[in-house]
Amino acid sequence: MCKNKIQFQPGLSLQSFLSQFGTEDQCRNALVRWRWPQGFVCPSCGHTKYCLLKTRDLFQCNRCRTQISITAGTIFASTKLSLTTWFLSIYLITQSKVSVSALSLKRTIGVSYNTALLIKHKIQQVMKERDDSKPLDAAYIQVDDAYWGGKKRNGKRGRGATGKIPFVAAVSIGDKGRPLAIRFSQVSAFSKKSIKAWADKHLAPKRNVAPMASNASLLLKSVVMNILQ
Numbered sequence: 001m002c003k004n005k006i007q008f009q010p011g012l013s014l015q016s017f018l019s020q021f022g023t024e025d026q027c028r029n030a031l032v033r034w035r036w037p038q039g040f041v042c043p044s045c046g047h048t049k050y051c052l053l054k055t056r057d058l059f060q061c062n063r064c065r066t067q068i069s070i071t072a073g074t075i076f077a078s079t080k081l082s083l084t085t086w087f088l089s090i091y092l093i094t095q096s097k098v099s100v101s102a103l104s105l106k107r108t109i110g111v112s113y114n115t116a117l118l119i120k121h122k123i124q125q126v127m128k129e130r131d132d133s134k135p136l137d138a139a140y141i142q143v144d145d146a147y148w149g150g151k152k153r154n155g156k157r158g159r160g161a162t163g164k165i166p167f168v169a170a171v172s173i174g175d176k177g178r179p180l181a182i183r184f185s186q187v188s189a190f191s192k193k194s195i196k197a198w199a200d201k202h203l204a205p206k207r208n209v210a211p212m213a214s215n216a217s218l219l220l221k222s223v224v225m226n227i228l229q
């Protein structure tokens with residue numbers, strides 16, 4: 001396999017991930033920061049003053065009293081799992097250069113097999129290819145590689161015993177470094193030729209494309225933000 005810039009970029013180390021997202025408070029704060037980068041805005045009336053109902057993890061608007069759960073509208077919402085479990089699962093799945101099975105997820109994060117399957121399925125829903133016809137278009141696009149195990153869409157197993165399918169993950173970045181869109185695309189291999197064919201199809205011409213190294217937690221953020229939309 002040829003060495004290429006995309007595959008050999010540094011990822012977010014587990015140590016660095018844990019120092020940023022290792023506690024429930026850190027994950028909650030990140031979620032709040034990503035959801036309201038300019039500070040809280042009430043979705044009902046636009047007011048920016050709130051009080052935090054700490055015991056129930058709710059923001060309450062000071063004007064209209066609307067209550068907003070921090071995880072409302074996310075895949076986190078309907079489960080009783082901690083945010084640290086979700087963040088770690090997203091980290092493991094998006095940062096791994098090999099496919100992560102539900103069984104290894106179960107062992108690593110310490111949940112039941114059924115829970116691991118549910119987590120993987122929900123994250124997979126977010127990572128599914130979206131509207132593929134429109135190329136990503138922004139001043140900056142950052143790319144990373146990933147593998148996804150399991151069945152191909154036509155129902156046949158992926159190649160090899162483990163069924164690894166190579167993916168390219170691309171995030172378009174808007175002003176202030178905010179992720180605008182995320183795209184996971186299946187490629188035939190991580191070869192120069194197939195990456196170029198992928199770029200021709202999925203990226204608007206003459207864009208600045210960089211490996212995701214400059215902000216390695218971006219992929220994690222993108223998956224979480226996509227969940228929020």
Ligand SMILES: [Zn+2]
Pocket residue numbers: 042043044045046047061062063064065066
């Ligand atoms: Zn309000």
